[in-house]
Amino acid sequence: xxxxxxxxxxxxxxxxxxxxxxxxxxxxxxxxxxxxxxxxxxxxxxxxxxxxxxxxxxxxxxxxxxxxxxxxxxxxxxxxxxxxxxxxxxxxxxxxxxxxxxxxxxxxxxxxxxxxxxxxxxxxxxxxxxxxxxxxxxxxxxxxxxxxxxxxxxxxxxxxxxxxxxxxxxxxxxxxxxxxxxxxxxxxxxxxxxxxxxxxxxxxxxxxxxxxxxxxxxxxxxxxxxxxxxxxxxxxxxxxxxxxxxxxxxxxxxxxxxxxxxxxxxxxxxx
Numbered sequence: 603x604x605x606x607x608x609x610x611x612x613x614x615x616x617x618x619x620x621x622x623x624x625x626x627x628x629x630x631x632x633x634x635x636x637x638x639x640x641x642x643x644x645x646x647x648x649x650x651x652x653x654x655x656x657x658x659x660x661x662x663x664x665x666x667x668x669x670x671x672x673x674x675x676x677x678x679x680x681x682x683x684x685x686x687x688x689x690x691x692x693x694x695x696x697x698x699x700x701x702x703x704x705x706x707x708x709x710x711x712x713x714x715x716x717x718x719x720x721x722x723x724x725x726x727x728x729x730x731x732x733x734x735x736x737x738x739x740x741x742x743x744x745x746x747x748x749x750x751x752x753x754x755x756x757x758x759x760x761x762x763x764x765x766x767x768x769x770x771x772x773x774x775x776x777x778x779x780x781x782x783x784x785x786x787x788x789x790x791x792x793x794x795x796x797x798x799x800x801x802x803x804x805x806x807x808x809x810x811x812x813x814x815x816x817x818x819x820x821x822x823x824x825x826x827x828x829x830x831x832x833x834x835x836x837x838x839x840x841x842x843x844x845x846x847x848x849x850x851x852x853x854x855x856x857x858x859x860x861x862x863x864x865x866x867x868x869x870x871x872x873x
Contacts, residue, residue: 773848
């Protein structure tokens with residue numbers, strides 16, 4: 603039998619790569635033309651992550667005495683709600699943007715200068731969203747003493763008790779799982795299928811205790827309002843820097859660049 607296949611036939615997920623490239627271009631337009639709207643969408647992501655973090659802390663404290671593994675999987679499943687809501691509402695989250703802008707750069711659809719602007723602008727307003735949530739919550743009784751203790755313990759584990767290398771590697775694993783879930787979800791049109799595959803990646807990273815820089819920043823926002831002296835802020839900075847780098851490698855390189863490369867040359871979409 604004659605083999606009539608061509609190289610183009612091997613680009614099995616080119617449509618997804620092209621969609622990711624178009625996403626990077628839309629982010630470029632939005633942040634250039636309507637930076638205020640972009641800031642609101644980025645704040646919404648930080649707000650959603652922070653409020654679901656609070657929900658996860660409530661689960662962990664109210665189920666105290668339950669086997670640790672069960673508590674962790676319940677917390678992981680509950681936290682997956684945050685990323686599902688962020689993706690389905692088209693909010694702007696730093697860690698998923700790592701994949702989009704890298705694909706866009708590979709296909710020459712966006713410049714490095716604009717990537718840096720998008721990345722740091724998005725991260726800034728992701729943090730602002732978390733600060734708003736915990737600032738509003740500070741004068742309520744939502745955060746119980748047990749939840750504050752759990753928050754402090756989590757922050758200590760991620761900062762003082764973790765080496766830079768551990769943070770870096772766990773940051774890579776974290777955003778690899780998140781973005782591979784998002785990449786696969788782009789195959790589907792219906793919200794339920796998208797939600798399922800997005801949630802799968804999140805459940806893995808939360809259950810395994812990997813490092814997500816925006817989630818971590820939300821934890822530190824909580825510490826600012828509830829237990830400022832309980833955090834070692836130099837170690838907090840260490841965590842943010844190496845989780846940021848690890849998240850870029852995991853989402854931008856291991857997913858974005860890899861799947862852009864296997865789906866065609868850099869000039870594949872140039873006209």
